[in-house]
Amino acid sequence: xxxxxxxxxxxxxxxxxxxxxxxxxxxxxxxxxxxxxxxxxxxxxxxxxxxxxxxxxxxxxxxxxxxxxxxxxxxxxxxxxxxxxxxxxxxxxxxxxxxxxxxxxxxxxxxxxxxxxxxxxxxxxxxxxxxxxxxxxxxxxxxxxxxxxxxxxxxxxxxxxxxxxxxxxxxx
Numbered sequence: 356x357x358x359x360x361x362x363x364x365x366x367x368x369x370x371x372x373x374x375x376x377x378x379x380x381x382x383x384x385x386x387x388x389x390x391x392x393x394x395x396x397x398x399x400x401x402x403x404x405x406x407x408x409x410x411x412x413x414x415x416x417x418x419x420x421x422x423x424x425x426x427x428x429x430x431x432x433x434x435x436x437x438x439x440x441x442x443x444x445x446x447x448x449x450x451x452x453x454x455x456x457x458x459x460x461x462x463x464x465x466x467x468x469x470x471x472x473x474x475x476x477x478x479x480x481x482x483x484x485x486x487x488x489x490x491x492x493x494x495x496x497x498x499x500x501x502x503x504x505x506x507x508x509x510x511x512x513x514x515x516x517x518x519x520x521x522x523x524x525x526x527x
Contacts, residue, residue: 374400374440375397375399375400375440375441375442375516375519375520375523376399376400376401376402376440376441376442377390377394377399377400377401377402377441377442377443377444378401378402378404378433378436378437378441378442378443378444378454378459379401379402379403379404379444379445380404380429380430380433380443380444380445380446380447380450381403381404381405381409382405382406382407382409382429383446384444384445384446384464385464385500386444386464386500386505386508387403387411389505389508389509389512390444390512391411391412391414391417393509393512393513393516394416394417395414395416397516398416399416399516400416400417400418401416401417401418402418402420402433402436403417403418403419403420404420404422404429404432404433405419405420405421405422405429406421406422406423406426406428406429407421407423408421409421420432430447430449430450430453433445433450433454434450434453434454434457437454437457437458437459438457438458438459439458439459439519439522440519440522440523441459441460441519442459442460442461442462442512442515442516442519443459443460443461443462444461444462444463444464444512445461445463446463446464446465446497448474451463451469451474452469452474454469455469455470455471455474460515460518460519462508462511462512462515463508464500464504464508465500465504465507465508466504466506466507466508466509466510466511466512467511468511468515
C-alpha cells in the first residue's frame, strides 16, 4: 500500500498487544527484508518511511509512507508517531535521539541499541566526525554490513519485540 504522509491515518496510539509497530527510516536501511520477516513472524505493523518511492512487499501489515516535503520531514513523521510501544530502525543518530526521548525502542541496522545511555556518546561521536570533516580530515563511511551485523540486528530486534510485549503486559 502506498500512502503519502498527508493521506495517512494517524497511527499515534496502538490499540492492542498486536499493535506494536516498527518504523523503518528506509532511505538507506540495509535490513528492510529482515524487518519484514521478523514483523511477519510476530504479526507486527511496519511503516516504511522514505523520501521517495521504494518497493515493499504486498502485505496489509506493511505500509509505505512517502514523505517528499524535505530532507528531515521523514524523520519528523516518525518522531511524531513513535512512542513507548514502538520500535524505530535507523542509522540516523539525531532521529535515534529524538525517538529515544519519545520512549521508543531504537535499533541501528547493525543491531546497536540506542537508549538514554548510548545516545549521548553516539551524538558526541557524530559531532566530532562532522567537525573533523569540516576541518578537512578525510574520514571513511561506515563499513559494509556483515553477516555478523545482520545476525546481531535480528537478535536485537527479537529482544526489542519481547521487551515491548512485556512492557505492554505490565511486566517491565
